[in-house]
Amino acid sequence: MSLEKILVVDDDKNICDLLKLYLDKEGYKVIFAYDGEEALVKFNSLKPDLILLDIMLPVMDGWQTCLEIRKTSNIPIIMLTAKGEVFDRVLGLEIGADDYISKPFDAKEIVARIKAVYRRVSQNSEKEIPRKIKYDKLEIDMVKYEMKLDGKIVDIPPKELELLFKLASNPNQVCTRDQLLDDIWGYEYYGDSRTIDVHIKRIRNKIDNVSDKWKLRTVWGVGYKFELSEN
Numbered sequence: 001m002s003l004e005k006i007l008v009v010d011d012d013k014n015i016c017d018l019l020k021l022y023l024d025k026e027g028y029k030v031i032f033a034y035d036g037e038e039a040l041v042k043f044n045s046l047k048p049d050l051i052l053l054d055i056m057l058p059v060m061d062g063w064q065t066c067l068e069i070r071k072t073s074n075i076p077i078i079m080l081t082a083k084g085e086v087f088d089r090v091l092g093l094e095i096g097a098d099d100y101i102s103k104p105f106d107a108k109e110i111v112a113r114i115k116a117v118y119r120r121v122s123q124n125s126e127k128e129i130p131r132k133i134k135y136d137k138l139e140i141d142m143v144k145y146e147m148k149l150d151g152k153i154v155d156i157p158p159k160e161l162e163l164l165f166k167l168a169s170n171p172n173q174v175c176t177r178d179q180l181l182d183d184i185w186g187y188e189y190y191g192d193s194r195t196i197d198v199h200i201k202r203i204r205n206k207i208d209n210v211s212d213k214w215k216l217r218t219v220w221g222v223g224y225k226f227e228l229s230e231n
Contacts, residue, residue: 035058036057036065043075053079055080162184177223
């Protein structure tokens with residue numbers, strides 16, 4: 001698995017020109033889109049390997065664009081934005097972004113982040129194939145990115161599925177919030193673990209009371225674990 005095509009989504013032509021200069025030198029084929037709807041069209045037709053996605057876009061903003069892409073794909077997405085508040089950073093992670101860089105940025109940093117994110121995604125894919133687990137009334141298939149509860153497919157966003165898979169793959173083992181951030185999103189995200197709690201709450205809304213043989217348990221002050229019943 002190699003990184004060849006990068007989709008850059010930004011309505012600032014100067015930023016696009018700068019990124020093209022650096023990415024061309026690295027040997028990448030660069031595709032441009034200047035609004036969210038155009039980004040979705042090019043994502044579906046040209047199949048890039050990674051996306052640099054600005055948040056403040058015309059027609060459809062970066063948040064919504066990311067959400068639409070995450071409905072069908074786990075492609076690496078790095079968000080670009082002039083905003084720097086914690087809320088924006090956390091929201092980016094919650095909707096499925098793999099990394100987040102605030103403007104103004106150094107183009108060399110972008111290149112380094114691209115390589116780091118893609119390397120992590122590639123390594124995780126290689127290590128975890130096949131990625132299927134099964135418990136009483138619960139099946140998770142990370143090849144298809146699919147979850148079944150009591151034999152029925154249930155809609156679940158990619159990051160929630162990855163988080164549940166991580167915990168369920170390590171039954172009865174406590175994972176700290178920082179570990180989960182690092183494993184699922186690829187780096188420690190400014191020490192703010194609120195996004196983990198939000199994802200866990202959404203997962204519980206889907207899986208609670210499905211079976212009495214397992215449960216998603218909070219270990220107060222530490223993190224979470226997928227606990228198997230001793231009965």
